[in-house]
Amino acid sequence: MPRRQEWELTLSISVFEAARPVFTGLIVAAMVVVGAFVGHWAHGAWLNDHTPVQPIEFSHEVHAGENEIPCQYCHAWADRSASAGVPSVETCVGCHKGLAEVRDRPEIEKLFGYWERGEGIPWVKVHDTPDFVHFRHKPHIRAGVECQTCHGPVEAMARVTRRVDINEDLRMPWCIDCHTEEQVANGRDCLTCHY
Amino acid sequence: MSKITDTLRQYRADGYFAEFDYHWTMAIDLDQCTGCGACVVACQAENNLPIVGEKRMRQGREMKWLRVERYWEGDYPDARLSFIPILCQQCDKAPCEIACPVFATYHNQDGLNAQVYNRCIGTRTCAVYCPYEVRFFNWFTYTWDEPLEQQLNPDVTVREKGVMEKCTFCVQRINRAKDLARDEGRRVADGEVQPACAQSCPTDAIVFGDRNDTDSAVSRKMRDPRAYEVLKELNTAPSVVYLKNAREPLHAADGGGHHDGANAQAAEPRAAAAEPRMVEAESAVT
């Protein structure tokens, strides 16, 4: 069709010539946006600090892993309360008094330091949800959810880390998916977690 | 098409909530309510309501999910005052629910009119649509003077600026009760869960319970001949039922002639005409 070609011709002459910088600009802009998303994701995936340094270099690998101490021996309230709770210094010392062979290790020294000063240990939260979410441990334990489902293989962690690959950084889509699959009663009602 | 119209037709028709596990309802007996305000403070304490301060109060920005309204009748010496506590009526046909563009407010399966703080974007449409004016907006991010913040209830979110908030029958208590009941594999028993207001009420004027359970205390109250709903004419199907004060009419002696509706309308606007000046002036002071 001659006219059609003519049409294309005219376009190629006038527009694309003139518009080239514009198009380049547009593409670059698009690249910036795409890049931003990639960067943000990358940060969340790798650069975000999932394994904060704790005041005492406590190893779950040793306690939960090798010595097979059950989670709820220390986090005693998980099956009773909203929060699992961290053990009191007393609990730690209770065992470590009897463990003379490790008594002189620097980390243990730190522990007894807290004990003698009569202070609590300011552990850093690894798994944290926003304040407008009321996550309650008890119902989840009751429903037979393994600790590892959300916290990852803690027993294999020297320093506890938030396994984003496992728990999607504890974000809402992940909660919803599970609640949907397990057909939790009112599991998709906002008021179940947000109030 | 017919399917759609059908669903629309039976949407929130009577008994729409009967199928749900609970239908939380409150009955307030105005014959027992003395207007003392214990419920108001109880609500403030339980739900982390901010202390807004005098300035904000003057601007009409108080935060009271539950308020006691007062209405005068007659003139001295035959004057009479009546109190009526107004809180979110958890309407089954709530005007606010259709209004929210982002579903921050919706009706949940327990007949509660939910408010999801973290979803709210603050168009304030729900509050405008609410005929009971029981929705409150966080005009600012309110703070607590140290150490007052240590009193805050850990079970309730502290709201940030730009968010709408309101009463949800102390849903944190309801969730807790349901949780316990679930442990023991039973339903929540009548009277097991009480909102802060009902629990503190010194005259037991406020009764709370499940309407689906026909012999719960609240169901019994609802069957009382004195039971009525505020602004029923708006067809909002509230879940708060009031029991009319049983005092004899103020002017029983002289036949109570000038207090039936029509004349009252003729008579009252004068009172209305008198007071707006006051309201005006008040806010002029601010």
Next chain:
Amino acid sequence: MVSRRDIFKYAAGGGVGVGVGLLLGEVNQRPLETLLSTHIPPEDFSPGIDTWYNTLCRMCPAGCGISVKVREGRAKKIEGNASHPVSRGGACALGQASLNALYNPDRLRSPMRADGEGGFIPASWDEAFDELSARLGALQAAGMGRRVWVLTGGALGSGEEALSRFSEALGANLLRLALDTTANEQAAAKAIYGFEGLPHYDIASADLVVSFGADFLGSWRSPIAYAKAYGEFRQGANGRRGHLAQIEPRMSLTGANADEWLPARPGTEGALALALAAEMLRRGRGGEDVANWGGLSGAMSLAGAAEQADIPLARVEALAERLAAAETPLVLGGGAAGAGTRGAAALSAVAALNRVLGAPGGTVRPNLGHAASYASVPDIEAFASQAASGNVSLVLLAGVDPAHDLPDSLGIRRALERAELVVSLDSFINDSASQADWVLATDSFLETWGDDISSPGAGSLTVTLQQPVQERLFDTLSITDIVLRLAARLGGAVAQALPHADAQAFTRAEWARVWQSLGLNGDFNERFRLAQQNGVWDAPLAEGMADTISPEVPPPPAAPGSEFAGGESEYPFVLHPFVTQGFREGQGANLPWIQELPDPLTSVVYGSWAEVNPATAEQLGLGMGDLVEIESPAGKLSVPVVVHPGVRPDVIAMPLGHGHRGNGRYAKGRGANAASLLAAQSDSATGALAWAATRVALKALGKRGRLTRTGGLSRTLGRQILGPGGEH
């Protein structure tokens, strides 16, 4: 088409984008929160789970049992103790707001010493005790214990016991101060019922309640107990709805809930009651026990009384009809009605009416447990004159704020200025403390031990145990602790009188003592543990312990009208000060929740006001919120007016408890102090302060005051808000 240069550009763009993304991620990263572990957890510590403690509310003398919700070692919420015979699960606004006192930003965190320029500087307890014990020791050695004055409130229980023993051993003077005392009612009870202490009124089982000024739903005696009873009185199980008539010049909360409100002229209630009593006798309502009263010669005729009280005779007669017909009637008297210069007589007349109606033994029963003996106006004036003549060396203010709560005309403020050393035991720098040399920071009642004899103890001796629900927030001590430590340091007689280590030990010892004195058998330790659990010890009394109503008493005295300070010509209005549930006499003013709680009748928040009848307002050209100057023989103040039809045209009503000079940011400088208007009038019989016997003049200042109301238009405009038909 696409050149290499372009590719580079794209790549660059992408790079920049990634950078931006990383930055964003860094910015909206979640902040790290720490999770502080406990060192040695208390055995009942459990994160995320509520712990409930039953203890005692100390915000008013009623002594309600409360349950406090504690979470992670902090008190979070106060509810009524359901197993407590007085509160029965109810809690009032003030009681719940007491958390604001515990966590108040202006609460003292350590002992404070005056720096001489009107300010205060923190000090240590040792310094405080050193100076105090030195001073007291010196006085004691010089045998000048009488120059020490201990000022305290009307509460009962072991805390007060410690104080009185302390001052006794020291030879000091002890004054129990309050604006609205129970003296007149005790006198009336003694005269007409013939027993010591206060009566217990059974509102629940009454079918007719006639109240002369007693705001039992708002602030009178034990609001929660009476409110509970009122609930049953209205919609009780018995299916019978009681009738409530309120006789008072200004509609109180009770008046607002009454079936009929009779605005009687102030000071005439007694005469009206007596006239009604005579009428009842005439109708043969009286029983054997009042046979010796004859026709009550002292009483006026109904018509006369109605005339004097300025109430239509028809309404009074209608009331008489109801009284005569009532099966279980109950007449209450209190508040302003019993606070005139003839208060005791008026309350006796009310009691007489009860007696004629046969209420005693039925709806009126003896209240088991003693009642506080308050300082009379003469006592206070004695203190003032002693101070004036420089004979007061040391004043110990034990949790009272007389400089605010009591009228200036009594001269307490001046006395505090003249005293050599003033020590205030309080949690706040209140009006009195600001005049002190030392302010010893005290615990909140939620942090320490104690107990109180709850009123009214319904049919048994109700002792409520107060125990700490959380560890102390700050470096504070309870009044009892302070007294005990002082005693220990002073040694000698004082130490012997109070040998106990701390409040806990003392409280326990006191209970043991009472246990023995009552001759109760059983395991005391077990009993005490139970009391700690339930928060209350409800002891059925041994035989003969209970006071009884004496079978026959002499007829009541005539009840002449109250005399008012100030001539009617220059002070045309009667001032009607009233106590509100939230503020009481000033205790609630520093609690933000109370300041923000709209007043039930006027919906005023933050600040005080004067209530004026519409007719009066019209006369003076006053509108809602206009500022007026109120002047009495004793003083003057300016305050905005609230116009409403619930007050007599010849009466100006003002709430008490506002207008603090100190007491923290929430109380300071808010509203005006009605007490400062009161003249030093006293009851002719008991010498109790007649706080409702002052006349005032009103002057419009022609400008608007700071009146903040939450309410808009208080008329239904014919809308069916209060129920179908608009009537109720």
Next chain:
Amino acid sequence: MSSVLRKQMFDHGPPSYAEVNRDVINALTTTTWRYWLTLGISASVALLFFIAPWIYQIIVGVGAAGMNRNAMWGTYLSNFIFWIGLSHSGTLLSAVLHITQSDWRKSIYRSAEAMTLFSLMTAALFVMVHVGRLWFVHWTFPVPNPMELWPNFRSPLMFDVMAILTYLTASSVFIYMGSLPDFAAVRDASKGLRRRIYAVLCFGWRGTAQEWHTLGWSYTFFAVLVIPLAVSVHSIVSWDFAMSTVPGLHQTIFAPYFVCGAIYSGTAGIVTVMWMLRRYMGFGRYIGKLHIDNLSKLLLVLSLIWTYINICELFTAWYADTSFENEAILYRIWEGPFWWLWWEMIAFCAFVPLLLFSRRIRQNWNLMLVISIVINIGMLTERFVIVASSLPRKFLPDVFGTYFPSLVEISITVGSFAVFTTLFLLFVKIFPAVSIYEVKETLAPLRKREASA
């Protein structure tokens, strides 16, 4: 259209083709210091009075505005409606006139449509200003997300979002398409960078028959599409109010009321803009008596309809005689603090326009400027009165209150006009403010006749 009328289009006689090109393109190319001054002023005003207070409000919270428990909506919403209203004549009018083939439209429609575009943008801005959490406003868009959260399609506000976005898209496409040939004209008349830019803007328009044909029918198609759209938009805006239960807002008549009011204020707006173009852009030759006369007639008709609807509203309220309606009306026109604003609006929008019965006034540009501005002031207050006098008094008298706009609100309201002006000033330098080719269309027959004569 008769040649007589065509003549009337040009007060100083029809220009030649060349003149048209020259005049219009000069307006684009030659920029005086006056222009820069005005642009500078309006831009800085927008910055100081709109952006700055807005940022402040975002920081402290919406409490910076005067709204309170009773009046949860305030000037922000009333301004939003005002601007939407203002947007309503441009595109609508131009579309209607295009379909009815009234030639006199041709020299004014371009800037009229521009007005639509920019007032819509300003309105959209006010939505942003209004909401409490601006940073989450994107939740109103139906974006699929793993949380399975959706906007609420039952909400009148959602209708709004949709309607306004559609209207914005449609009218921007409409105006752009209409100006393709003119871009080409500018391209041909200019060189250098401007040439490149306009080459892009005109999509390489060459004026082949094919192109003209395509343009013709698609333009008409859009015109037809835009008309119902415009009507629906303002009906939906009115439903934000009418769907509530609030006495004074819950009115069945609101949809037509708002649509009519919108076109009314919009037309007045056009008159104002026309005056500006004549005065400052030197288009006196193309915008003449005929236009002002027709616009004024339109204004007159609209004002009459508007008045009629107002009377209906009052009458039905009075006839219903419920406490709610009575109080609302009484408060609005007599007892409330804004009673005088109501009377002002009646005076400005119902009585002033009656002057337009006189031809002399209709054709007096300066008088018309005044009247048009007065009308829009009236319409601005109308929206304010509706909001500010209904919300403070709903159903429960004990929570009756009052509402007064705060300084922030007032300044943002003022600033919004500067925002609009700035946008428009930018427009006149990018778009040919008068349609070159359509003006020429009207010239063609005239010139023929002259040639034959």
